[in-house]
Amino acid sequence: MSDPYGDRGNKDLSIGNPKGMGSEIPQRSGTSFAAPGGPFLIGDGMTAGYGQGPDILHDCTIAVDKGEIAVIVGPNGAGKSTGMKAVFGMLDMRKGHVRLDGEDITDLSPQDRVAKGMGFVPQTSNIFTSMTVEENLEMGAFIRTDDFSDTMAQVYDLFPILKDKRFQPAGELSGGQRQQVAVGRALMTQPKVLMLDEPTAGVSPIVMDELFDRIIEVARTGIPILMVEQNARQALEIADKGYVLVQGANAYTGTGKELLADPEVRKSFLGG
Amino acid sequence: MTETVRNTLLFGVIAVLILFVGFQQSWNSALLIIAMGLISSIMALGVNLQWGFAGLFNVGIMGFVALGGLAAVLIGMPPTEGAFAAGGVGVIVALLMGAGTIVLAIVIMRRMQGGWMRNLSVIAVLVAGFFIFRALLDPSVARIEEINPAQTGYLGGLGLPVLLAWPVGGLFAAAAAWVIGKTALGLRSDYLAIATLGIAEIIIAVMKNEDWLTRGVKNVIGVPRPVPYEIDLQNNPAFVERAANLGFDPVEGSTLYVKMLYILLFAAVLLLLMWMSQRALHSPWGRMLRAIRDNEVAAEAMGKDVTARHLQVFVLGSAICGIAGAMMTTIDGQLTPGTYQPLRFTFLIWVMVIVGGSGNNLGAVLGGFLIWFLWVQVEPMGLWLMNTITAGMAEGSPLKDHLIESAAHMRLLTMGMVLLLVLRFSPRGLIPEK
Amino acid sequence: DGHAKEVKLGVIFGFTGPIESLTGPMSAGAEMAMKEVTDSGMFMDGAKVTSVRADSGCIDNGMAVASAERLIAEGVSGLVGADCSGVTGAVLQNVAIPNGMVMISPSATSPGLTTMEDNGLFFRTSPSDAREGEVMAEILVERGVKSIALTYTNNDYGKGLADAIESSFKAVGGEVTIVAAHEDGKADYSAEVGALASAGGDLLVVAGYLDQGGAGIIKSALDAGAWETFGLPGGMIGENLPKTIGPDLNGSYGQIAGSQGDGIDNLVKMVDGAFDATSPYTPESYDAAALFLLAMQAANSTDPADYKDEILNVANAPGEKIYPGDLGKALELIKAGTDIDYVGASAVELIGPGESAGTYRMIEVKDGKNETIGMK
Amino acid sequence: MVHSDEHMIVVDDLHKHFGGFHAVDGASLSIDRGSITGLIGPNGAGKTTLFNVIAGVLNPTSGKVYMDGEDISGLPPHTLFHKGLLRTFQIAHEFHSMSCRENLMMVPGGQSGETLWNTWFGRKRIADEERALKAKADEVLEFLTIEHLTHQKAGQISGGQKKLLELGRTMMVDAKIVFLDEVGAGVNRTLLNTIGDAIIRLNKERGYTFVVIEHDMDFIGRLCDPVICMAEGRVLAQGTLAEIKANEQVIEAYLGTGLKNKDKVGA
Amino acid sequence: MDLLNALIAFLNYVFIPGVAYGSQLALGALGVTLVYGILRFSNFAHGDTMAMGAMATVLMTWLFQSWGISLGPLPTALLALPFGILFTIGLLLFTDRTVYRFYRVKKAKPVILVIVSLGITFIYNGVTRFIIGADDQNFFDGERFIISARDFKKATGLAEGLSFKTTQGITIVTAIIVVALLFWFLNKTRAGKSMRAYSDNEDLALLSGINPERVVMITWMIVATLATIAGVLYGLDKSFKPFTYFQLLLPIFASAIVGGLGNPLGAIAGGFVIAFSEVTITYAWKKILVYLMPESLEPSGLVQLLSTDYKFAVSFVILLIVLLFKPTGLFKGQSV
Numbered sequence A: 001m002s003d004p005y006g007d008r009g010n011k012d013l014s015i016g017n018p019k020g021m022g023s024e025i026p027q028r029s030g031t032s033f034a035a036p037g038g039p040f041l042i043g044d045g046m047t048a049g050y051g052q053g054p055d056i057l058h059d060c061t062i063a064v065d066k067g068e069i070a071v072i073v074g075p076n077g078a079g080k081s082t083g084m085k086a087v088f089g090m091l092d093m094r095k096g097h098v099r100l101d102g103e104d105i106t107d108l109s110p111q112d113r114v115a116k117g118m119g120f121v122p123q124t125s126n127i128f129t130s131m132t133v134e135e136n137l138e139m140g141a142f143i144r145t146d147d148f149s150d151t152m153a154q155v156y157d158l159f160p161i162l163k164d165k166r167f168q169p170a171g172e173l174s175g176g177q178r179q180q181v182a183v184g185r186a187l188m189t190q191p192k193v194l195m196l197d198e199p200t201a202g203v204s205p206i207v208m209d210e211l212f213d214r215i216i217e218v219a220r221t222g223i224p225i226l227m228v229e230q231n232a233r234q235a236l237e238i239a240d241k242g243y244v245l246v247q248g249a250n251a252y253t254g255t256g257k258e259l260l261a262d263p264e265v266r267k268s269f270l271g272g
Numbered sequence B: 001m002t003e004t005v006r007n008t009l010l011f012g013v014i015a016v017l018i019l020f021v022g023f024q025q026s027w028n029s030a031l032l033i034i035a036m037g038l039i040s041s042i043m044a045l046g047v048n049l050q051w052g053f054a055g056l057f058n059v060g061i062m063g064f065v066a067l068g069g070l071a072a073v074l075i076g077m078p079p080t081e082g083a084f085a086a087g088g089v090g091v092i093v094a095l096l097m098g099a100g101t102i103v104l105a106i107v108i109m110r111r112m113q114g115g116w117m118r119n120l121s122v123i124a125v126l127v128a129g130f131f132i133f134r135a136l137l138d139p140s141v142a143r144i145e146e147i148n149p150a151q152t153g154y155l156g157g158l159g160l161p162v163l164l165a166w167p168v169g170g171l172f173a174a175a176a177a178w179v180i181g182k183t184a185l186g187l188r189s190d191y192l193a194i195a196t197l198g199i200a201e202i203i204i205a206v207m208k209n210e211d212w213l214t215r216g217v218k219n220v221i222g223v224p225r226p227v228p229y230e231i232d233l234q235n236n237p238a239f240v241e242r243a244a245n246l247g248f249d250p251v252e253g254s255t256l257y258v259k260m261l262y263i264l265l266f267a268a269v270l271l272l273l274m275w276m277s278q279r280a281l282h283s284p285w286g287r288m289l290r291a292i293r294d295n296e297v298a299a300e301a302m303g304k305d306v307t308a309r310h311l312q313v314f315v316l317g318s319a320i321c322g323i324a325g326a327m328m329t330t331i332d333g334q335l336t337p338g339t340y341q342p343l344r345f346t347f348l349i350w351v352m353v354i355v356g357g358s359g360n361n362l363g364a365v366l367g368g369f370l371i372w373f374l375w376v377q378v379e380p381m382g383l384w385l386m387n388t389i390t391a392g393m394a395e396g397s398p399l400k401d402h403l404i405e406s407a408a409h410m411r412l413l414t415m416g417m418v419l420l421l422v423l424r425f426s427p428r429g430l431i432p433e434k
Numbered sequence C: 001d002g003h004a005k006e007v008k009l010g011v012i013f014g015f016t017g018p019i020e021s022l023t024g025p026m027s028a029g030a031e032m033a034m035k036e037v038t039d040s041g042m043f044m045d046g047a048k049v050t051s052v053r054a055d056s057g058c059i060d061n062g063m064a065v066a067s068a069e070r071l072i073a074e075g076v077s078g079l080v081g082a083d084c085s086g087v088t089g090a091v092l093q094n095v096a097i098p099n100g101m102v103m104i105s106p107s108a109t110s111p112g113l114t115t116m117e118d119n120g121l122f123f124r125t126s127p128s129d130a131r132e133g134e135v136m137a138e139i140l141v142e143r144g145v146k147s148i149a150l151t152y153t154n155n156d157y158g159k160g161l162a163d164a165i166e167s168s169f170k171a172v173g174g175e176v177t178i179v180a181a182h183e184d185g186k187a188d189y190s191a192e193v194g195a196l197a198s199a200g201g202d203l204l205v206v207a208g209y210l211d212q213g214g215a216g217i218i219k220s221a222l223d224a225g226a227w228e229t230f231g232l233p234g235g236m237i238g239e240n241l242p243k244t245i246g247p248d249l250n251g252s253y254g255q256i257a258g259s260q261g262d263g264i265d266n267l268v269k270m271v272d273g274a275f276d277a278t279s280p281y282t283p284e285s286y287d288a289a290a291l292f293l294l295a296m297q298a299a300n301s302t303d304p305a306d307y308k309d310e311i312l313n314v315a316n317a318p319g320e321k322i323y324p325g326d327l328g329k330a331l332e333l334i335k336a337g338t339d340i341d342y343v344g345a346s347a348v349e350l351i352g353p354g355e356s357a358g359t360y361r362m363i364e365v366k367d368g369k370n371e372t373i374g375m376k
Numbered sequence D: 001m002v003h004s005d006e007h008m009i010v011v012d013d014l015h016k017h018f019g020g021f022h023a024v025d026g027a028s029l030s031i032d033r034g035s036i037t038g039l040i041g042p043n044g045a046g047k048t049t050l051f052n053v054i055a056g057v058l059n060p061t062s063g064k065v066y067m068d069g070e071d072i073s074g075l076p077p078h079t080l081f082h083k084g085l086l087r088t089f090q091i092a093h094e095f096h097s098m099s100c101r102e103n104l105m106m107v108p109g110g111q112s113g114e115t116l117w118n119t120w121f122g123r124k125r126i127a128d129e130e131r132a133l134k135a136k137a138d139e140v141l142e143f144l145t146i147e148h149l150t151h152q153k154a155g156q157i158s159g160g161q162k163k164l165l166e167l168g169r170t171m172m173v174d175a176k177i178v179f180l181d182e183v184g185a186g187v188n189r190t191l192l193n194t195i196g197d198a199i200i201r202l203n204k205e206r207g208y209t210f211v212v213i214e215h216d217m218d219f220i221g222r223l224c225d226p227v228i229c230m231a232e233g234r235v236l237a238q239g240t241l242a243e244i245k246a247n248e249q250v251i252e253a254y255l256g257t258g259l260k261n262k263d264k265v266g267a
Numbered sequence E: 001m002d003l004l005n006a007l008i009a010f011l012n013y014v015f016i017p018g019v020a021y022g023s024q025l026a027l028g029a030l031g032v033t034l035v036y037g038i039l040r041f042s043n044f045a046h047g048d049t050m051a052m053g054a055m056a057t058v059l060m061t062w063l064f065q066s067w068g069i070s071l072g073p074l075p076t077a078l079l080a081l082p083f084g085i086l087f088t089i090g091l092l093l094f095t096d097r098t099v100y101r102f103y104r105v106k107k108a109k110p111v112i113l114v115i116v117s118l119g120i121t122f123i124y125n126g127v128t129r130f131i132i133g134a135d136d137q138n139f140f141d142g143e144r145f146i147i148s149a150r151d152f153k154k155a156t157g158l159a160e161g162l163s164f165k166t167t168q169g170i171t172i173v174t175a176i177i178v179v180a181l182l183f184w185f186l187n188k189t190r191a192g193k194s195m196r197a198y199s200d201n202e203d204l205a206l207l208s209g210i211n212p213e214r215v216v217m218i219t220w221m222i223v224a225t226l227a228t229i230a231g232v233l234y235g236l237d238k239s240f241k242p243f244t245y246f247q248l249l250l251p252i253f254a255s256a257i258v259g260g261l262g263n264p265l266g267a268i269a270g271g272f273v274i275a276f277s278e279v280t281i282t283y284a285w286k287k288i289l290v291y292l293m294p295e296s297l298e299p300s301g302l303v304q305l306l307s308t309d310y311k312f313a314v315s316f317v318i319l320l321i322v323l324l325f326k327p328t329g330l331f332k333g334q335s336v
């Protein structure tokens, strides 16, 4: 890593950390119930915001089905990450539902959703900086009870640099390497559905290609993939479904190809 | 409820509490609480400057307060007859020697190439310097301490007006803070914390054991006052008459009058400091501090000299604590090094800052008053509680005796309860940072 | 109840803090005297004496002063206390003198208090440590001790006492190999014991508190096999020490302010095991409270300004000797105009500026008990 | 080579070791005055580390850095800032409890309100300065299309918005040379184009020199003339983007040959 | 012979006390460091948690003693220890549920938790004194010495004695075992790793399926165990007195920090650094030098660098020096 003090900025981790320990995650203790039909994963009509703050998402819908890759694009601050977090139950959902595989999971806590087979790579602070690369991957497989050495070998195959650095604390890696660890961690879960928030931010072209390849492979095994991307053109090229979010609402929806072909979308969101 | 209304209300509650003490117990108690509340608020202000605005975790408040106390003695007390002649010069030479040794060691450290040669030279200088220092110091000290040890046995002070000790106390604390800051400010906060804690202990150790300077644990009593003595007032017919006109007997009148004077002095200091820090904080200087607190690395990259700024704030905040320390020794009328305990002089101040709301000067002041009030009033509250609980029990039953007996321990317990309750219902302090 | 009037005495001791375990018996002692007086029905036409306790924290000036103010506010007629010399000075200066309130401390023994300006308001039933130093030196010489190592609790009491012992012992030709402070309530005393043992000496004199660092030092020294006998000044004399240390302490000796015989025995009998009447400064506390009440009776007033001058009169000869348990009788005598000489539990004899002259009991630990083997 | 008018920055055989690991391992390069130099290379090549050494966040293990012919190795970042060397962070370093506007306003050095004395006795001057700063900050916010976040705490804005703020800070003062560490990562491509335009404008109109780390080849191609490719702590190749793109080593280590599975997906 | 005497004097007055005291500090520091490392705050209540645990054990010991149960040469308290641990676990879990959890959920700043723990300190402190009183309590029984100074002198005929107490022995052995166990647990087991993950990045731990409440619970359980063991061993060696446990806090924190906060190995190292610096710097080396030096060179003074008044100050100076050269402690601290 580039910053000698850890990415929290201020030089310390405890008493001096004025941010607190993180952001508050609302307490949920509900249960899931059957809600058959519909796509494999859907955040339906979500209206949500942070804490007591204003609504960030406005009746926003995101869905992905088995074997599909769905890509969310949009300007900075549109609410893409917020949408992902809402699907994962990490913020205050004011309206709408989240359904997974025929079950309504709106009231489940995030760790219950993990148990239901959802995997998520957040946009920021997405690795355990003080743990070694290998331990990071092990943590990815935390809920697995089977032998995961195969999966680990696959991850190392995919990101060879990580194999060299496996015993190094992940906090000492470069930006792109960290990103690889984060994605590797999520792959270790062998989730039923995989959610990635800008997985390719800061990775080199060659690794990005590898990564997209791998994502495609994973999707082909039937695992739905929901992904936010700013490398939108590459991402939409491999996407089955694309969402353009603007100010917390769905602005355009279509297949990847359709969106790529839409001149308005290209101009306003994909950089021409 | 707007913020102003809420804050006014909070201060109103304090006022009511104090009035209650005034009516229920005595006005002397009430005024004393105000006076000590003012001093506590000043300390809290200093800590808030360091922590709330700059994110410096100082747990050495006790040391700075004690240095302020030292100033009160060195400025206010009369010089000891013959002590300076006996060993004053020797002590000063020895101290200069000591300082010189350290400077020399630092110079060598800086100038020489790293390696065992350098380390060896530094150690040699330090060891040699230490022994010379001791050789120079010890005899002079012995001579000073020989002078009437039961009453003096120390150098004494300058015999100047004790009010002068307040700024000087600030200077003492500032000087110590500068040295500490120069060495320890680079540390991460938890480590800085223990470093300051340790240095405070060292300061207290010196004050307890260097009898030539402070009489050590034998205490200096009778530090002169900036205000008249009650006895003199009581013997002053004019005052007695004025008091009588107001409906006070001489004793009550004089004690209240003296406390009022102290309160006016303290309040003036608090207001001045409050004005200065509010101004500073709501200016680019304050903004820079907050930036540094949020993210040192980025602030550094944006051209802010983080180390220098930290040092500045650390020195300022500590100086404020030093001033408060001098004020406190002044109102106590004596310096008792043994009373400096981290619980009372460091952690209690921290509680004030946090309960009041760190990052907010008004909060610090509120916390200062509230916590001080509780510190001195929870004991009667605890006793009252125990009496109520045991009211129904048979006279002389062992349980009743045990409970009443334990009432004094209730102070800590009640204090803890109140602390938890306040933080429960306003976890960011009573007047949180905006 | 049938009492015509209520007289309040403030008891300001460190109920929390470093001597908290001493203050239980001390305050019980003081209250014992109050109860005795109340029960006698002889005091001020059957007035009832009640005690109002307040915490001095022993070492917290701010708290002590606030507590004392509160006691004044509650309308006490006198202050029994404070306990530790430091806070005693603070309370005296900031509360007692301005309010014209009388203080009788049972335990503040610092020599510095002897000369402190007090407007005739401060008394103590314990002697100044300066005296104890002389006594101890004599005892040491009598026992043929040539050299001692000396450790003291690092406060005005310990330091003052250590100074006194050191200078007195040197004056009679003894050698003091080392004088080292120890802090109370610390976790470990190996460093102190190491240094003391290294300096050596026939005897280790521990000028500390028996259930504080003092006990810790002795335990550590015994464990390391550095000394087998110890010199025990007043702060170290108490039931608890032989109890905690065990048989190893047998043979150690020292002295404590107090009187032999009737005074203390009476008190022990009266207390009847309700608390430890021989605990340090407990007899003195009883005496402090008793002195207040007797002086008030003598002045026939509870106003400090009136009775403060009677304290020396009732405390000192001439007159009929008064022991614990005799307070009722004493009140009667005073009313009858007979002079009394209060002896009390600690052989009260106030000298000069109103402090105890100091007779000392010589103590030796035998079979796990403190035994009085003579007087000084 | 050390003193030359055309080189703004000269890096001479620079090493930075972390324990036994050589993150920068003998890098030598120079940045031309007035250029927009691209710095590319595989993840972990040492680009950020190189930046950090130049900008004074890390001390070099050995080697020298010169700016305008002056040896600046080991100088602390705040000194370098005042010499006109600015940088952004790859992982956004916002001042999270301050509003976005304040994040910008704090940047300019030498504000008279940063001296304690003035805060008490120089209110007038401060007020004037503040007004100017505020206007400037608002202008930058508007340029970055985040004017609606003026009063929002910087800790509560989106990842990309933080990157914009990062960039915005460099626009608050007149810099000589600006080091941009992946400003583009996480920034919307349309907006990135605008940012690219701004960089070009600052370069042309104000004569800023830029060093840009980026993994987006389009962006590099649009902006940068000399492009330097690092690998394993050393300079692998240097030249125009076209030259670099054609370089076999660069392709193998960095660029790759594109998606293999691309055709196998989609409807 | 003289050489041997010097060695024995050194062992008896410097080495053994240092090791024993160091182990005591280390055991306390382990608890502090664990809370810091995983729950992310400096727990001021640790000293009083030790007091509470020790109190429970003392009461239990008395009960056993009154039943006539004993462990022979070993102190009966060891038998009561498990009950004390159970009590402390219950206590800490209760405290967490009623107090800490609220702030954890609110994601309060760590400093708030520090102050909250100060509040807990007050409460524990009051409760302890309320239940068992402020006095010294002796609950040691069994064999006092493994080797006593007197026996040693008799057996060897040396001028210097060597004493080694049962409690010192137990403390040292326990410290070694506990550290090894803890180290293994944190670095090798799944639960341990999940604790480290939680301490590193709570939100991400959540996303990995780690149950934060479980992590917190395990942490408190370990801390309770450590605190009780430390408190009881300390009480056995010295004596049980509520007030000293609060005083222990300072050297304990110093140990944890000098070793590197959050690092269990560091806690051990730190404990020894603090203990030995207290003992050695203020030691009067005369005794040892007298044996080693020829008669003519024998030191006249005590050869004491500083008087014992400064022993605490000295350990802090050492701490400062360590920190100046190793700013995160001897073993890189900050997380487990």
Ligand SMILES: Nc1ncnc2c1ncn2[C@@H]1O[C@H](COP(=O)(O)OP(=O)(O)OP(=O)(O)O)[C@@H](O)[C@H]1O
Pocket: A001, A002, A004, A165, A172, A173, A174, A175, A176, A177, A202, A204, D018, D021, D022, D023, D041, D042, D043, D044, D045, D046, D047, D048, D049, D050, D090
């Ligand atoms: N503090 C550190 N300790 C150990 N190794 C480190 C440290 N910081 C960086 N490294 C290593 O140095 C190498 C270079 O890192 P650097 O951040 O400079 O790469 P980069 O070129 O910026 O990569 P990216 O494109 O991914 O941002 C990496 O392999 C990283 O693991």
Ligand SMILES: Nc1ncnc2c1ncn2[C@@H]1O[C@H](COP(=O)(O)OP(=O)(O)OP(=O)(O)O)[C@@H](O)[C@H]1O
Pocket: A023, A050, A053, A056, A074, A075, A076, A077, A078, A079, A080, A081, A082, A083, A123, D152, D155, D156, D157, D158, D159, D160, D161, D186, D188
């Ligand atoms: N923790 C937070 N508290 C309050 N508001 C927030 C928080 N995080 C983000 N926001 C606000 O929510 C809006 C949407 O943010 P979000 O992170 O979802 O954007 P995004 O689409 O992911 O953008 P980017 O592409 O830049 O990552 C932003 O306007 C931002 O200001």
Ligand SMILES: CC(C)C[C@H](N)C(=O)O
Pocket: C019, C022, C083, C084, C085, C086, C107, C108, C109, C110, C155, C156, C157, C209, C235, C281
């Ligand atoms: C209570 C006592 C042991 C106090 C001691 N004599 C002192 O003067 O401080």
Ligand SMILES: [Mg+2]
Pocket: A080, A081, A082, A123, A197, D158, D159, D160
């Ligand atoms: Mg985002």
Ligand SMILES: [Mg+2]
Pocket: A002, A174, A175, A176, D047, D048, D049, D090
């Ligand atoms: Mg990088």
